[in-house]
Amino acid sequence: MGGAIITFRSIKSLLDKDFTVDFLASVAIIVSIVTGQYLAAAVVVVMLNGGELLEDYASRKASRAIEKLIQSAPVKARIRKDGREVEIPIEEVKVGDSILVKPGEKIPIDGVVISGNGSVNQASITGESMPIDKTLDSEVYGNTLLEDGALEIRVNKEQRDTVFSHIVRLIEEAQANKAPVERVADKYARWFAPIIVVIALATQLLTNDIMATAAVLVVSCPCALTLATPIAVVAAMGNAAKNGILVRHGQSLEEVGKADMVIVDKTGTLTRGSPTVVNVIALDGRSVEEIVELAAVAEKFSEHAIARAILKKAEDFGLNVEDPDDFEVLTGRGVIT
Incomplete structure (x- = not known):
């Protein structure tokens, strides 16, 4: 079944006057079956379809992350x-x-x-x-x-x-209309396939040995290339996901290699978006701990990121932060305690 699909695709590409990796693979599969080399034919089918399965897996993984984002919306x-x-x-x-x-x-x-x-x-x-x-x-x-x-x-x-x-909607449209990024193996096959066909014909004419001709076709089939890109894409997408980066599709990784410039937001992208207190300068004879404690009391009931940073500093100092007597948030300005 897998070999039939590959052969059908190769015929379609030939009708379009284009040599792809499917052409080399289908020729190798047919010759292997004719000569009784069924294991060789099966290996070609598994490796070629395996690359496509890996690409589909990577795409589904990105889709699940997007679906999770959609499901997070309030109902x-x-x-x-x-x-x-x-x-x-x-x-x-x-x-x-x-x-x-x-x-x-x-x-x-x-x-x-x-x-x-x-x-x-x-x-x-x-x-x-x-x-x-x-x-x-x-x-x-x-x-x-x-x-x-x-x-x-x-x-x-x-x-x-x-x-x-x-x-x-933009994400769904982008997934439905994927950019036609050419596979590395197809680029390779476009000029390599005609050469291999000529070499195979020459081998048959010179040796009159169908097994030698089959060996030329099977060995020249670029199965390794059909797996190389998908494996690299799956590994890259998995590593990106671990670092909080969502790659919508593996083709995006292939395209980004052509970029001359990348523009990103700083806060929350290049940085974690979680401020920390790195230094405290105490004036008027007060200690650093005293300044941090006063600031922590003032910010104790605030949910602002800077308030959390101050409270974390107080925790690092081992300070006992008491509740303020009064507390009021002035949006965009701070707090009154």
């Missing part, structure tokens, strides 16, 4: 209706509805802040891991995380028209 929203808070499916939310979002919750849909303030992590949309302060009239996006504060939001887009939904 319900809390709206204000007749003076009461009611949870409804996200599909039933309409433009003009007022939705309520509490700390630690994801914003379910795009809209504009009409009350409250808070810090929103927009990494799922922009890739920027540092929280963005949101106040009255600020734009907010669905599937972003409210880390601190509370917001009342007026919906200004239907669920299918949100920025997140648009990103999902």
Whole structure:
């Protein structure tokens, strides 16, 4: 069955006046079967189809990561209706509805802040891991995380028209319309195949030995190249995933090698997006520990990334951070304690 598929593809490529690796492979398979070398034919089929299976595996792995991102989107929203808070499916939310979002919750849909303030992590949309302060009239996006504060939001887009939904559609369209990146083995076969055919014919004419001709065709079949690229792609995609990089398709890795310049965001991409306190300068005769303790008390109830960095420094010093008597967050400015 595998050999028949390869042979069919080779015939199609010949009709298009193009030599591909399938042509060499199909000739090697047919000659091997005719001469009774069934194991050689099976090896060619397994190696050629094995490369394609690896490519499909890499593609499915990237698709699963994208599906996981889609499934992370909120499925319900809390709206204000007749003076009461009611949870409804996200599909039933309409433009003009007022939705309520509490700390630690994801914003379910795009809209504009009409009350409250808070810090929103927009990494799922922009890739920027540092929280963005949101106040009255600020734009907010669905599937972003409210880390601190509370917001009342007026919906200004239907669920299918949100920025997140648009990103999902772009990814799906990109997967459905893959760029025609040529396989390394096909580039090799385009000029190599005619030469091998001539050598095989010459071998048959000179030796009149079909086994020698079969050996020439089987040995020259570029099976190793059909496996080389997929194995490298699977390994690279796996390693990228371990480092938090999602490669949509193996073809992207082949194309990026042609790039002259790569432009990336710094925070959260080249850096972890988690600030740390690296130095403390104490003035007016105060100790470093005293300064860190005062700052940690002030920031104890804050969810901001900088507040977490200060509290981590206090923990490293082994300080006992007490609760502040009063605490108020001034969005975009800091805290009052």
